[in-house]
Amino acid sequence: MLRIKKDHIIQAILHLLFWCAVLLFFTLIFSADNTINSNIIYFSLFLMPITIGTTYISIYKLIPNYLITKRYFLFGLYTLYTVIISVFSILFSVFFSIAFLTDFMFTKVESLSRNTLFIIACVYLVVIVVSAFKLLKLNLKQSKYNAKLEAKILEAQLKLKEQELNYLKMQIHPHFLFNTLNTMYGFALKKADETPEMILKLSNLLDYLLYQIDKPLVLLSEEINHIKDYIGLEQMRFNDTLSVNFSETHCSEPVEIAPMLFLPFVENSFKHGKIKNGTLTIDISFKCNKNSIYFNIKNSHSKSSSKKPGIGLENIKKRLELLYKNQYSLNIIENNNLFEVELKLSLADV
Numbered sequence: 001m002l003r004i005k006k007d008h009i010i011q012a013i014l015h016l017l018f019w020c021a022v023l024l025f026f027t028l029i030f031s032a033d034n035t036i037n038s039n040i041i042y043f044s045l046f047l048m049p050i051t052i053g054t055t056y057i058s059i060y061k062l063i064p065n066y067l068i069t070k071r072y073f074l075f076g077l078y079t080l081y082t083v084i085i086s087v088f089s090i091l092f093s094v095f096f097s098i099a100f101l102t103d104f105m106f107t108k109v110e111s112l113s114r115n116t117l118f119i120i121a122c123v124y125l126v127v128i129v130v131s132a133f134k135l136l137k138l139n140l141k142q143s144k145y146n147a148k149l150e151a152k153i154l155e156a157q158l159k160l161k162e163q164e165l166n167y168l169k170m171q172i173h174p175h176f177l178f179n180t181l182n183t184m185y186g187f188a189l190k191k192a193d194e195t196p197e198m199i200l201k202l203s204n205l206l207d208y209l210l211y212q213i214d215k216p217l218v219l220l221s222e223e224i225n226h227i228k229d230y231i232g233l234e235q236m237r238f239n240d241t242l243s244v245n246f247s248e249t250h251c252s253e254p255v256e257i258a259p260m261l262f263l264p265f266v267e268n269s270f271k272h273g274k275i276k277n278g279t280l281t282i283d284i285s286f287k288c289n290k291n292s293i294y295f296n297i298k299n300s301h302s303k304s305s306s307k308k309p310g311i312g313l314e315n316i317k318k319r320l321e322l323l324y325k326n327q328y329s330l331n332i333i334e335n336n337n338l339f340e341v342e343l344k345l346s347l348a349d350v
Contacts, residue, residue, distance in 0.1 A: 022126055023048060029122055046097035047090065047123060054086040055127045059134035068138055090120050183237040198236055201229040208259075217256040220293065224248060224286065227266050231284075234270050243281045251288040255347060258323045262286075264316050265297050265341050272339070273299035293345045301339035 026044035062082065066075035094116060180202060187195045208226045231244050266284065273280045280300055287294040313332070320328050324345060333340040 019048065019052060022051065025126075026051075026122065030119075043097050046093050046100075047119070050086060050089045050093055051123045051126050053089075054082060054123070055130045057082055058127055058131045063131060063134055064138065067135070068142075086123070087120060090123055091116065094119060180233050180237065183233075187236070194236055198233060201232050205229045205233070215259055218259045220251055220253075220255040220257050220286075220288070223257060223259070223262055224251060227263055227284070230263060230266060238280060241275055241279055243279050245281075245283045247284070248286040249288065251286045251293075253288065253290075255288060255293070257293070257345070257347075258319070261319070261323075261345075262295055262343075265295070265343070268313060268316075268341075269297055269299040269339070272301075274302040276300045276302070276337075291347055293343075293347065295343040295345070296340070298338055298340035301334065301337060303334060303336045 023041075023044055026047060027041055030044060031040050058079075062075060062079055066072075066078060180198075184195065184198050184202070187198060205226055208222070228246070231246065235242055235244065266282075269282050269284075270280075273282060282299045283297065285294075285296045317330065320330060320343075327346040329342075329344045331342040333342070
């Protein structure tokens with residue numbers, strides 16, 4: 001409360017100083033032969049109420065209520081009214097001030113009776129300068145407000161994007177865990193030699209799924225290694241009914257990508273692939289260069305027996321759109337025998 005009162009006092013003092021400066025301006029500009037006398041000062045004082053009133057109407061009513069709010073017709077109409085009234089007021093003020101100061105002896109005030117248009121121009125010079133300053137101040141205030149609003153909107157969008165990404169991540173990885181644990185349970189009952197290796201692969205994969213996925217970026221080589229662990233787990237589960245061909249070309253460079261970018265495609269192939277002639281066939285390839293990654297995966301498929309597409313591929317598309325907008329191309333090919341995904345990722349702007 002005290003701060004507001006203090007601000008108002010400071011503002012009033014600044015206004016008072018400004019109008020004193022305007023009075024000095026009028027006194028200097030209306031003086032003849034650079035001679036200032038009491039009549040010149042009184043004459044300028046008579047013009048001050050009109051100048052102050054017109055100025056405050058302009059900066060506190062016309063500009064904020066009509067010009068800033070883009071009510072241009074009303075702004076033009078009320079501005080015209082203000083000009084007409086103020087001009088007549090100036091003329092009346094000039095006549096009355098001369099009459100008052102000279103006891104109606106107009107011949108004594110040659111220095112005061114300058115061109116009326118000049119006097120009006122001086123008054124409106126003040127009004128226009130102050131109005132321009134007010135308009136600039138309002139524009140700067142609006143710009144700051146817009147900047148703060150844009151910052152808040154951007155912050156909200158980033159938080160929403162982060163929440164959406166986290167939600168999508170949560171939906172990606174639980175599908176295969178139940179099958180893998182069941183397979184591991186069967187291996188453990190048989191006391192199979194592969195059980196420790198299976199536990200180690202699952203442990204590595206779970207570490208990636210539960211902890212590494214929270215990182216904004218991971219090495220492509222890490223994603224590929226976890227894809228290999230995933231394939232290893234599925235090979236133990238499918239046993240002799242799985243044939244996987246995996247290849248990578250020039251992907252050893254320290255390229256960073258968003259985590260869990262390719263693994264869901266691999267998971268989708270195992271989940272929806274069709275065993276044909278006693279074998280589920282999956283071909284996976286990575287081709288990398290300095291600026292792009294080309295990923296291709298295909299699996300044996302039977303279109304007639306395929307399930308309705310689930311949330312898996314839709315989630316992947318949403319993540320790609322959020323993380324790599326305008327930096328990827330995704331092509332999905334489906335026929336009676338094959339389901340294929342081609343993903344090209346541009347890394348130039350990442």
